[in-house]
Each structure stands twice: as C-alpha cells, then as structure tokens.
Amino acid sequence: DAKTTQPPSMDCAEGRAANLPCNHSTISGNEYVYWYRQIHSQGPQYIIHGLKNNETNEMASLIITEDRKSSTLILPHATLRDTAVYYCIVSSYAGNMLTFGGGTRLMVKP
Amino acid sequence: EADIYQTPRYLVIGTGKKITLECSQTMGHDKMYWYQQDPGMELHLIHYSYGVNSTEKGDLSSESTVSRIRTEHFPLTLESARPSHTSQYLCASSESGTGGVYGYTFGSGTRLTVV
Numbered sequence: 001d002a003k004t005t006q007p008p009s010m011d012c013a014e015g016r017a018a019n020l021p022c023n024h025s026t027i028s029g030n031e032y033v034y035w036y037r038q039i040h041s042q043g044p045q046y047i048i049h050g051l052k053n054n055e056t057n058e059m060a061s062l063i064i065t066e067d068r069k070s071s072t073l074i075l076p077h078a079t080l081r082d083t084a085v086y087y088c089i090v091s092s093y094a095g096n097m098l099t100f101g102g103g104t105r106l107m108v109k110p
Numbered sequence: 111e112a113d114i115y116q117t118p119r120y121l122v123i124g125t126g127k128k129i130t131l132e133c134s135q136t137m138g139h140d141k142m143y144w145y146q147q148d149p150g151m152e153l154h155l156i157h158y159s160y161g162v163n164s165t166e167k168g169d170l171s172s173e174s175t176v177s178r179i180r181t182e183h184f185p186l187t188l189e190s191a192r193p194s195h196t197s198q199y200l201c202a203s204s205e206s207g208t209g210g211v212y213g214y215t216f217g218s219g220t221r222l223t224v225v
Contacts, residue, residue: 036214043200043216044153098143098202098214099169100153 004088009105012082018075020104022088025069030092033064033071038103039084047073047086078108113137116201116217123191123224131186131220133201139215142184145200146170147219153200159184191224198222 005023012018024033034049048055048062050071055062061074075082087103114135123129135142144157145168155168159178173195174188184203188195201217 038153041147041149041198041219041221043202043219044214045216046214097155097158098204099155100145102152 004090004101006086006088006101006104008102009107011107011109012075012078014080014108014110015077018078018082018106018108020073020075020086020088020106021070022073023070024088024090027068027090028092031090032092033062033068034089034091035060035062035073036087036089036098036100037084038087039081044087044098044100078106080108080110082106083108114201114203114215114217116199116220118220119218120221121223123222125190125192125224127191129188129191129222131199131201131222133184133186133217134182135184135203135215136182137203137205137215138181139203139205140181141204142178143202143204143214144168144174144176144184144186145202146172147198147200149198157186191222193224196222196224 032049032051035047036044038044048057048060050062064071085103085105087100117132140161142159145153146156147153154170156170156172157176159165165176174186176186198219198221200219202214204214
C-alpha cells in the first residue's frame with residue numbers, strides 16, 4: 001500500500017471549515033483513499049473514501065486531485081466534537097489491512 | 111451504535127498474572143483484528159483472523175496469543191503479564207467481500223495497566 005504524509009497537527013475555529021491535507025504521491029491506479037478519525041482514545045471511526053472522484057457524505061467531503069497524488073478532507077462546519085486524530089490511508093480495494101500512520105491531530109477551538 | 115464489544119474497559123493487574131481480553135461482535139463479520147496503541151502513539155496491528163480457526167500475527171510483535179473458535183468471538187490472552195504490556199488494546203472487525211479497508215468497526219478498547 002502507498003505511504004501517506006499528513007501534517008502532525010492543525011487548529012480550526014469552531015464553525016469554520018477544517019481542511020485536512022494528505023499527500024500520497026506513490027498511489028497506484030487501483031488504490032483508494034480512506035479517512036478515519038479517532039476521538040480521544042476511542043476506536044477509530046470510518047469517515048469517507050474515494051478513488052478519483054470527489055465524494056461527500058453526511059460527515060465530510062473528500063477532494064482528490066486530478067493526478068491523485070494528494071487529497072483533502074473537508075469538515076464543512078467544525079464543532080468541538082470534531083477534535084480528534086484524523087488518519088488518511090491508501091489501500092487497494094482488495095486490501096485487507098488497515099495500517100495507521102501518525103495522522104493529523106485536529107484541535108477545534110471555540 | 112457499536113456492534114463490537116470489548117471487556118473489560120479498564121484493567122489493572124499484577125505482574126505475572128494471566129489475563130484474557132474479550133472481544134465479541136454481533137455483525138457476523140469474518141475478519142477480526144487486534145491493535146495495540148500506547149498513549150499518544152500510533153495504532154499497531156498485532157493479530158488478525160480471517161475466519162474460524164484462522165489466526166495470524168500482525169506487523170508488531172506481541173507476546174499475546176489469540177484464538178478464533180467462533181465467528182463472533184476473538185479473545186486475546188497474555189499468559190504472564192508484564193509492565194511492558196501496559197497499553198490500550200483495540201479490537202475491530204470487517205466484512206468479507208466488501209474489500210479494502212472500508213467498513214471497519216472498532217470496539218471501545220481495553221486499557222490495560224500491569225503493575
């Protein structure tokens with residue numbers, strides 16, 4: 001699976017959009033981009049995933065660049081409860097392992 | 111609503127004791143996993159199973175062992191606990207056939223302290 005690079009930490013004001021970047025320059029054609037988050041020390045929670053088109057669900061939007069070498073997770077109106085570590089993971093659809101890196105620690109501030 | 115349950119939630123135990131961390135899921139998932147996470151650190155896969163009677167070691171070496179006698183149950187055992195085993199242990203499951211890493215469900219974890 002391709003390696004990802006994320007900033008270790010970010011701040012965001014409550015009510016504003018949080019834009020979390022992820023670089024995956026070695027991504028291959030059959031690999032998807034997945035996002036999970038871990039709130040405090042709870043188990044990680046799935047957020048969204050995509051292949052090459054932008055995706056949106058009730059939690060977030062995922063923007064993938066045309067060359068697929070980077071992506072951005074967008075939380076449109078961050079709340080204090082969105083404070084968490086966000087993990088960007090690249091894996092083929094046939095992949096079986098969820099391999100975590102360091103993630104981005106997002107702090108939403110009042 | 112979590113359909114994967116871990117017990118106990120917290121455990122403080124003395125060195126040398128045998129312990130079993132329980133993990134059960136009601137979703138009928140074939141695949142189950144154990145991750146270990148120290149405070150503020152990354153999660154590391156220590157064991158996984160693709161079905162009954164199937165168990166494999168993960169990326170991080172661990173002195174723990176696992177068993178998978180029933181689909182819904184994936185307990186982790188430490189024969190002789192040591193302070194170095196102090197950590198949080200997270201159990202997860204995923205459905206066969208969906209592919210990829212979409213659809214993992216995690217339990218709330220067991221925070222183990224060995225004194």
